[in-house]
Every structure is written in structure tokens, then in C-alpha cells.
Amino acid sequence: MYISKLSVRNFRNFKSCSLQFQRGVNTLIGENGSGKSNLLYALRLLIDENLPRRTYFSETDFNRSIGLWKAHWIIIQLQFDELDSDEELQAIAMHKVGHVEEMDITKGTVLLCCRPRESVRKKLFEFSEIPTKKKEGLDEILSKITLDDYEITYRGRNNVDFSDDDNYREYVGDFDKMIFPNPDDESSDIYGVRLSNFSISNEVSCTFVKALRDVEADLKSYRDNPLLNLLRGKEKSISVAKKADIEKKIEVLNQDISGLDEVKNVSAGISESIKEAVGETYAPNISIQSELPADIEKLLQSLKLWVGDPDEEGYQGRIWELSLGGANLIYLSLKLLEYEKVKVLEKVANFLLIEEPEAHIHTHIQKTIFQRLDKRNTQVIISTHSTHISSVSQISSVNILSRSNQNALVFSPSNGLDKKEVTKVERYLDAVRSNLLFxxxxxxxxxxxxxxxxxxxxxxxxxxxxxxxxxxxxxxxxxxxxxxxxxxxxxxxxxxxxxxxxxxxxxxxxxxxxxxxxxxxxxxxxxxxxxxxxxxxxxxxxxxxxxxxxxxxxxxxxxxxxxxxxxxxxxxxxxxxxxxxxxxxxxxxxxxxxxxxxxxxxxxxxxxxxxxxxxxxxxxxxxxxxxxxxxxIIEAIAFASPHINNKTLLSMVRHRLRKLQELKIDSDKTDYSKLLAEILKLKNPDESVTAYCKAMENDAVTKLANHLK
Incomplete structure (x- = not known):
């Protein structure tokens, strides 16, 4: 069983997107802010049992490009392939393909849906049935909707991809035409079956390795420390005799520490100071006692990693003595070991999600970690903006994320290519050339x-x-x-x-x-x-x-x-x-x-x-x-960069005029100081660029601006 598709609607910086995944290792690549972390979180909402079981969405979780969020739905859908005949998994298995009455229990879907409650959807439908309806009427209904009017449900076996705009308009609502479906006519083939007593996260294992930004803090944390996660429960495997022996030694050690003259003297000093301050009647009795934990579980929690660089044979120190890259490598290794521990639980599927593993880790280690990931019975999804990792990724298992105006775009670079064409692309995409993907x-x-x-x-x-x-x-x-x-x-x-x-x-x-x-x-x-x-x-x-x-x-x-x-x-x-x-x-x-x-x-x-x-x-x-x-060449630059706006062109204009002020050929009689002053007086970049192009018709910036139009 593996995730073959992720569809997202109206969640954070994704208005609508659909990603295809393969067995084994998959890569999400993209520039900063393109939504890689948001997609991993969307996946975790459905498959990671370590997230709180109660999911909440805020207004800011709705994609900004839709405008007013009210009455819109957030939908996160997963499609699984190669389901086995496990009885529990049949809760998500597709029993129809399209409109054909044909069993296909090897595929399944599960979705998380945040949508208005039925009473609100009923009002929208009734409004859409009014022949003389006007936008003001819809605005009035929407103005009264709050997040308290929303419900969050998990559903399975649905047959519709809501990331498709036509499907969204038909089955959620067309806000422009003010047409909304009747909630009484809901079909389980479209919206899925409510999963009330079933959770996909209970049936699969999911290990999430977050971006390595503050490893030292995480390794000191009780909640996020992967070493403690590996040690939890180990105290139960220690024999009773050994437990009792260790706990007795700790008890004696506590007594010895508490009985030290230096400790007793400090204790007496504190007690005397309090008595002098408040008198014998109100002064509490004070003593200093050693409290090294005697409980074996707490003792295991006190274990700390000691590490040393491979070039310093025989020396080990605390984790923060390592370089950032070394600490990150230790943390990543612990998380991978934690994943192996979870994997042996023999769930129906194993998922390993790794967020930007490249931080502070040099090229060779990045590539080695990626290539050595254990893919057996496991689907791995890695997000990265490392050209080194992307250069060793198979194009067929890559999804590219790109920033756009309030809405990220997703591209599949192998879509529609045959195996021979994919091979040619992969042969050319080394670490230098793969930067074109970003x-x-x-x-x-x-x-x-x-x-x-x-x-x-x-x-x-x-x-x-x-x-x-x-x-x-x-x-x-x-x-x-x-x-x-x-x-x-x-x-x-x-x-x-x-x-x-x-x-x-x-x-x-x-x-x-x-x-x-x-x-x-x-x-x-x-x-x-x-x-x-x-x-x-x-x-x-x-x-x-x-x-x-x-x-x-x-x-x-x-x-x-x-x-x-x-x-x-x-x-x-x-x-x-x-x-x-x-x-x-x-x-x-x-x-x-x-x-x-x-x-x-x-x-x-x-x-x-x-x-x-x-x-x-x-x-x-x-x-x-x-x-x-x-x-x-100017034409080629213009074609490759239609995103260049007048603010960028104005930056070029300033550069040109300042340089032309400093050094110009003798035959050039143009007063560049005056032109620069006039340009800088104008109110906005559009006016400035227009004025420059009019004054400098044959200039390189003018030619570029003309080709960008």
C-alpha cells in the first residue's frame, strides 16, 4: 500500500493542487515559501497519529486567493494504491470506479473535510434556488458565518477529486453564479462515507523528521528528543533484580550527597537566615536533600548522547560541541532509527516524511543519506531545496512547487514523457543543471x-x-x-x-x-x-x-x-x-x-x-x-522572465543612469544627472519606467521593457 495521489483544496498557500507519488522515495522540491512544509503537514493530518486527534483550522488556514473564506471548504484527499484485503482498510476502499459498477478494492481514498455545517449549506442551497437572487443576498448569508458554523470530518471511498475546479463548483458551490448543491442529495460516491470509528493513522506508521533548524534544543527537549522516544518503554525489559539493585544504589547515593558537610552547612545557614527574618514561630523547617531519580524510567530519561568527530579518535564530548552539521547528522540518524523501531510494528504501511534534511550537511552526506534510505515496505517523501538531493532524485518521483500570487503551483516534470525521455532528462540533471527546477x-x-x-x-x-x-x-x-x-x-x-x-x-x-x-x-x-x-x-x-x-x-x-x-x-x-x-x-x-x-x-x-x-x-x-x-539575447532574457515588473526595471534604470553619470563617451551630450532627478521625482515605478523608455529609446533597459510588454 502506498500513497499515489495527494489533492489539496483551499489549504494555506494552495488553492487547488494535485500531486502524484510513486512507491519508494518521492521528492518535493521548491524555493523557500513555496509550500513544502504545508504539504507535509497536510499529509500528516491524515496519516500521523502523533498529531493531536482533534484537528482545528483557523481563518488563516484558508487560501487567500479565494478572497472571503466563508462558505468555502478545505479538503485534503489521499488516494492509496495496492491495498490488501485487510478488513479495516476496506473502510476506504473504492467499490466503484467512476460510474461503472465494478469492484476495485486495491484502491482507496480518505479525505479530511472542513466545511460549513448542514444547516448553513441548506441556507446556501435555498438561496441559490431563488430566481431573482442577487449578490447582496449571498453576502448577507456569508457575513453571518463563523468558524463555529464549520464541521471537520474524515471520509473514505469518495470518487471525486475536489482540486479540479469544475468538480469544486459542482459539488461545493459556484460562488460567481451563486449556485450551491442540495445537502439532502449528497452521494457517498462523491463526498465519501463518514469514517466515525476508523482512523487511517491507526492502521499505518508515520515518522516525521522536521527541518533541522535547532537540533540542540530538540535533543534537550523531553517531548521532541528522539533519543527519549527510543528509550521509552525500555525500562520494562530490564530484569527485576537489576532494577532493584540500581534503585538501591541511587537511594544510598542520595543519602551520601545529602549527608555531605558542605550541604548540611548550607542547609543550616538557610534555616538560620529564615529564623532571623521571621522568628522561630513562623520559620519553616529547612533541609537540602538529593533527589536523583530512583525510578528506572526517569533514570533512562537522564541518559545523554556523547559524541566525537571522526577525526578526533578517542575524544567524546557533549552534542553541542559538534558542528551544526554534525549535530544535525546525529539527530537525523536518531529519527531514522526511531522510524525503524516503528516500522517493526508491522502496520499495513510505513511512511517516512523528511523535511529539508540538507541543513548544515555538506554535499556528499546529503547524497549518501538520500541514496541509502531504506525503501523496503516504505514510502519516503522528502521536501528539499537542495540541488544536490534533487540531482539524484528520479524525475518520475519529483513534484516541483513554485510560488505564485497567493497560490502555489505544482508541476510534475515527468508527466507525459516515456521512459526513454525521462532517462535522457535525468542524465543531464546534475547538481549544477538541476537548479533549473527551482x-x-x-x-x-x-x-x-x-x-x-x-x-x-x-x-x-x-x-x-x-x-x-x-x-x-x-x-x-x-x-x-x-x-x-x-x-x-x-x-x-x-x-x-x-x-x-x-x-x-x-x-x-x-x-x-x-x-x-x-x-x-x-x-x-x-x-x-x-x-x-x-x-x-x-x-x-x-x-x-x-x-x-x-x-x-x-x-x-x-x-x-x-x-x-x-x-x-x-x-x-x-x-x-x-x-x-x-x-x-x-x-x-x-x-x-x-x-x-x-x-x-x-x-x-x-x-x-x-x-x-x-x-x-x-x-x-x-x-x-x-x-x-x-x-x-535581450529577447531571450525577456521571454524567460515575464515575472520582471516595473519595480525591478526601475532598479535597472537607476543603475544605468548613475553609471552613465560617472562615465560616458565624449560624443554623448545627454544630461544624465537631470534625467535621474526627473525620474526619481515621479510617483510610481510605472511612470518612471515609461519616462525613461521615452527618453532613452535605444537603451538596453528600454529594449528589455519593450519585449516584456
């Missing part, structure tokens, strides 16, 4: 030169980094973009992905007859053919997919960077490499030639001479705010 937008590039120069260009020209706007720049290391780009789709990850690649149009004029090609012309022609084939292939690949677009350098990245107006940056680079002025002057003349056959050949010669990646690194040292970003 990004708001993605740019795929084919080589080191783009990977090195693009971030530097953006930082120098716009004053912000790609990371600041949530864009992951991923070097594919080839032109096989499809292997990764296929992740971005309506069925999978609904985020924008730009592909940057070369069209490889020949920089040399080519003869009409291929047979007359010189060796250099032949190389140019072959590259041009390959570029055209790649373009046709990619254009076909992205057709009808609104989440991917391709942006081409007409020739190559290096040539188009030069032709954008950046010969100065290249010349400043080669000056450091060629000490003879005549030599770099010769190169400068070639680079500034208007004929691309000349300038393009020279820039490619330099890139090949120094190797493209290293040459890009050299050039990056000479990039500044006056460097031009090629238009096709």
Missing part, C-alpha cells in the same frame, strides 16, 4: 562562452544578477537542447524557457557552386547547413509550445557579440595578450572592419586561439555598463 525562468545555452559572459553582461549593464530575477542559466554543453527543454510544457513545468544557440550563417560569401569552395568556404558552408538543420529542428520542436522559444545568433555568439558594437571590449582584452602595439593595432583594424568576412574571421580566430571558454573569461574582465547586449 528557477522562475530558464535560459539554455550551448557552451562555456555564453555561460561565462551572459551573467557578466547582465550584471554590468542592468545592475542585477540573473539569480536576483530567478533565472537559471544552464549550459547544455552541446546543441541537444531538447533533452532538457522538453520539461517545459503545459503537462509538466509551466515556466518559460529560452534557448540560445547559433544559426551559423556563413561570415564569408559562398560561391553558388559548392565544388568551387576553398577549404575555409567549405567549413563555412558545412556549418551553415548544420545551423539551418538545427534551426528547422528546433522550430519544429517548439511549435505550439508557449513555454519555450528559441533565439538565434545570426552567425555565432562571438561574432554577434562583436557586431553588436563591442570591438572596444575585445581590443582591451587583446592588449594584455599582445605587447607589441603594431600587432594589436592590426587586430583592432580587422575587428572594426565593416565587412563581417574580415571582422568575423578575426574574432573567431581569437576565440579559437585562446579557446572559447577562456577567451570569454578574458573578455568578461573588460565588460562594463557601456557594453552592448545583442538584441537576440
Amino acid at each position: 528557477a522562475k525562468g530558464v535560459i539554455l545555452v550551448e557552451g562555456d562562452a555564453e555561460q561565462i559572459l551572459l551573467p557578466e553582461l547582465v550584471k554590468a549593464v542592468y545592475g542585477i544578477s540573473l539569480d536576483e530575477v530567478g533565472i537559471s542559466l544552464v549550459n547544455i554543453g552541446s546543441t541537444g537542447f531538447e533533452n532538457i527543454a522538453r520539461l517545459f510544457d503545459d503537462l509538466r513545468i509551466q515556466k518559460h524557457c529560452s534557448i540560445l544557440t547559433d544559426w551559423d550563417k556563413s561570415i564569408l560569401p559562398l560561391p553558388s557552386d559548392e565544388k568551387k569552395d576553398t577549404p575555409i568556404e567549405k567549413d563555412c558552408r558545412n556549418s551553415q547547413k548544420s545551423g539551418q538543420e538545427r534551426k528547422e529542428k528546433l522550430d519544429k520542436f517548439i511549435k505550439d509550445n508557449d513555454w519555450i522559444d528559441v533565439y538565434y545568433a545570426k552567425h555565432t555568439f562571438e561574432v554577434d557579440f562583436l557586431l553588436a558594437g563591442n570591438s572596444h571590449e575585445i581590443v582591451e582584452t587583446i592588449k594584455k595578450e599582445y605587447k607589441t602595439e603594431s600587432k594589436w593595432k592590426e587586430i583592432e583594424t580587422a575587428l572594426q572592419d565593416e565587412d563581417v568576412a574580415v571582422s568575423g574571421t578575426e574574432i573567431l580566430r581569437l576565440a579559437n586561439k585562446f579557446k572559447k571558454g577562456w577567451f570569454a573569461l578574458m573578455v568578461s574582465e573588460n565588460i562594463n555598463h557601456l557594453t552592448y547586449i545583442p538584441d537576440y
Whole structure:
């Protein structure tokens, strides 16, 4: 038995979501605040017997995007697969699939529902039956609803996914059209059967390992200390003779401590002081007694872990002497051992929920813990924002959470892909590339030169980094973009992905007859053919997919960077490499030639001479705010980041104007100080950005803003 699906409606930052799970290890990945902890808590509400049996919801538990929470429902649903024939579990088994009278006792559902009581639902239905109903009437009913008018029930065997908007409107209510169902017509196939004497948490084991943020405090706690959880009940297995012997020794030890002269003297001093203060009549009798617990259960609770670093053989100290990572590793190990202890109870299923295990634990340990988790007869669900853990996760068992406006989104990156396609994706997603799973937008590039120069260009020209706007720049290391780009789709990850690649149009004029090609012309022609084939292939690949677009350098990245107006940056680079002025002057003349056959050949010669990646690194040292970003790259940035708003653009504007104040070319007569002052006087970012774009029509920020519209 395992959880195959979790559906959530109106709970915290989830308006509606549905997650698919597999047997074994599953991973929830996402940025901070995306709702990973909320989903684990939603799971625990149904399967963790360690949570209070009485569940409460507050107004803040309702998703904010629905507006007024009143009369809305919170619904958390779990679907189980591979149920056995256990009599108890048949309380949640589906006895119908859809509308077909067909038994299927291997699947089951259980849901937690927080909804208005029947009397309130009846009022809503009666109102919806009024032919001349108006919104004011509904508002009046809603205004009188409080949380006291809500009920919380656990139900099984329901056949409807309430995370689906159409189902919610039909079976809960359409608040826009003011139509609500009749509670008298409720069907158990839709809403499920009330589970009055059955709890799924009693039938399964669930161990929850919370995020490792304050391990030291937890290891000192009586309630949360996993060591105490492991020791509880162990006193019953100690023989009576040993118990009596230990308890007798503690009793003698207490007497010896209490009888110490130093202790007696302090006791007498306290007694005398009180008598002097209040007199003999009112002074209480005082003594100091040692109270080491003689009870064996309490003695076991006094046991503490002593630990030592593996590099310090023979030394052990208290837990807080370890590094944070070491303490976290100890805590996590104790929780996993606690899980093994629970697992042997032979419940019908075992669930291990681990929240962000990566805190303060370095890369190799993160990967090792993940890969060594015992998956036998256990379903593991881990939440993380570690690229190292996500890089060793199987894409088919990953759910990606993404923040949106008051409502988190959930994506399944393997949805609709066959096994061969999934394998290709997993092969590419190493710890570096897997950061695209956390990004708001993605740019795929084919080589080191783009990977090195693009971030530097953006930082120098716009004053912000790609990371600041949530864009992951991923070097594919080839032109096989499809292997990764296929992740971005309506069925999978609904985020924008730009592909940057070369069209490889020949920089040399080519003869009409291929047979007359010189060796250099032949190389140019072959590259041009390959570029055209790649373009046709990619254009076909992205057709009808609104989440991917391709942006081409007409020739190559290096040539188009030069032709954008950046010969100065290249010349400043080669000056450091060629000490003879005549030599770099010769190169400068070639680079500034208007004929691309000349300038393009020279820039490619330099890139090949120094190797493209290293040459890009050299050039990056000479990039500044006056460097031009090629238009096709600006378009790619805009497509990958539609989330960039005018506040971010205004930050770029301020950066541009301040830099242009400090350093500008002699022929530029614009008064940037005056323009900056005028921009800063405007009331809001929208007005400021509009004014800037009007004044600076050909500027990099203006071009980006125009493409974002």
C-alpha cells in the first residue's frame, strides 16, 4: 500500500493542487515559501497519529486567493494504491470506479473535510434556488458565518477529486453564479462515507523528521528528543533484580550527597537566615536533600548522547560541541532509527516524511543519506531545496512547487514523457543543471562562452544578477537542447524557457557552386547547413509550445557579440595578450572592419586561439555598463522572465543612469544627472519606467521593457 495521489483544496498557500507519488522515495522540491512544509503537514493530518486527534483550522488556514473564506471548504484527499484485503482498510476502499459498477478494492481514498455545517449549506442551497437572487443576498448569508458554523470530518471511498475546479463548483458551490448543491442529495460516491470509528493513522506508521533548524534544543527537549522516544518503554525489559539493585544504589547515593558537610552547612545557614527574618514561630523547617531519580524510567530519561568527530579518535564530548552539521547528522540518524523501531510494528504501511534534511550537511552526506534510505515496505517523501538531493532524485518521483500570487503551483516534470525521455532528462540533471527546477525562468545555452559572459553582461549593464530575477542559466554543453527543454510544457513545468544557440550563417560569401569552395568556404558552408538543420529542428520542436522559444545568433555568439558594437571590449582584452602595439593595432583594424568576412574571421580566430571558454573569461574582465547586449539575447532574457515588473526595471534604470553619470563617451551630450532627478521625482515605478523608455529609446533597459510588454 502506498500513497499515489495527494489533492489539496483551499489549504494555506494552495488553492487547488494535485500531486502524484510513486512507491519508494518521492521528492518535493521548491524555493523557500513555496509550500513544502504545508504539504507535509497536510499529509500528516491524515496519516500521523502523533498529531493531536482533534484537528482545528483557523481563518488563516484558508487560501487567500479565494478572497472571503466563508462558505468555502478545505479538503485534503489521499488516494492509496495496492491495498490488501485487510478488513479495516476496506473502510476506504473504492467499490466503484467512476460510474461503472465494478469492484476495485486495491484502491482507496480518505479525505479530511472542513466545511460549513448542514444547516448553513441548506441556507446556501435555498438561496441559490431563488430566481431573482442577487449578490447582496449571498453576502448577507456569508457575513453571518463563523468558524463555529464549520464541521471537520474524515471520509473514505469518495470518487471525486475536489482540486479540479469544475468538480469544486459542482459539488461545493459556484460562488460567481451563486449556485450551491442540495445537502439532502449528497452521494457517498462523491463526498465519501463518514469514517466515525476508523482512523487511517491507526492502521499505518508515520515518522516525521522536521527541518533541522535547532537540533540542540530538540535533543534537550523531553517531548521532541528522539533519543527519549527510543528509550521509552525500555525500562520494562530490564530484569527485576537489576532494577532493584540500581534503585538501591541511587537511594544510598542520595543519602551520601545529602549527608555531605558542605550541604548540611548550607542547609543550616538557610534555616538560620529564615529564623532571623521571621522568628522561630513562623520559620519553616529547612533541609537540602538529593533527589536523583530512583525510578528506572526517569533514570533512562537522564541518559545523554556523547559524541566525537571522526577525526578526533578517542575524544567524546557533549552534542553541542559538534558542528551544526554534525549535530544535525546525529539527530537525523536518531529519527531514522526511531522510524525503524516503528516500522517493526508491522502496520499495513510505513511512511517516512523528511523535511529539508540538507541543513548544515555538506554535499556528499546529503547524497549518501538520500541514496541509502531504506525503501523496503516504505514510502519516503522528502521536501528539499537542495540541488544536490534533487540531482539524484528520479524525475518520475519529483513534484516541483513554485510560488505564485497567493497560490502555489505544482508541476510534475515527468508527466507525459516515456521512459526513454525521462532517462535522457535525468542524465543531464546534475547538481549544477538541476537548479533549473527551482528557477522562475530558464535560459539554455550551448557552451562555456555564453555561460561565462551572459551573467557578466547582465550584471554590468542592468545592475542585477540573473539569480536576483530567478533565472537559471544552464549550459547544455552541446546543441541537444531538447533533452532538457522538453520539461517545459503545459503537462509538466509551466515556466518559460529560452534557448540560445547559433544559426551559423556563413561570415564569408559562398560561391553558388559548392565544388568551387576553398577549404575555409567549405567549413563555412558545412556549418551553415548544420545551423539551418538545427534551426528547422528546433522550430519544429517548439511549435505550439508557449513555454519555450528559441533565439538565434545570426552567425555565432562571438561574432554577434562583436557586431553588436563591442570591438572596444575585445581590443582591451587583446592588449594584455599582445605587447607589441603594431600587432594589436592590426587586430583592432580587422575587428572594426565593416565587412563581417574580415571582422568575423578575426574574432573567431581569437576565440579559437585562446579557446572559447577562456577567451570569454578574458573578455568578461573588460565588460562594463557601456557594453552592448545583442538584441537576440535581450529577447531571450525577456521571454524567460515575464515575472520582471516595473519595480525591478526601475532598479535597472537607476543603475544605468548613475553609471552613465560617472562615465560616458565624449560624443554623448545627454544630461544624465537631470534625467535621474526627473525620474526619481515621479510617483510610481510605472511612470518612471515609461519616462525613461521615452527618453532613452535605444537603451538596453528600454529594449528589455519593450519585449516584456
